[in-house]
Amino acid sequence: QFVESGGGLVQPGAALRLNCSASRDVFTVYAVGWYRQLAGMQRELVASVTFDGIARYHGAGAGRFVASRDNVDNMLYLQMNNLQPEDTAVYYCNDLDRVVKSIREGQPSLANWGQGTLVAVSS
Secondary structure (H helix, E strand, C coil): CCEEECCEEECCCCCEEEEEECCHHHHCCCEEEEEEECCCCCCEEEEEEECCCCEEECHHHCCCEEEEEECCCCEEEEEECCCCHHHCEEEEEEEHHHHHHHHHCCCHHHHCCCCCEEEEECC
């Protein structure tokens, strides 16, 4: 199980760093992804980090977000810069392969999502 934290209410243009923790046996997965879910929308992948620290960015995550990983402390981070109201969403982290498998097999429960952390951007 992954546990997200660090969300909050910020003004447009602000930065925020999200945290994701997991037990060591969970965190040894090859790639962990950051996802977000806007109100009324499906979850979308915004960034991913492989075990050896290679980060990739997807969609809204490109350009303003920086993902990193600390395998010693079993932590994953998402630094979000210049936040805008359209970034308002619940943010999640999860095992990338597990999410893909849940989609391919049509079994959402396989993904075992955590509670997420809410990021609200408003003036």
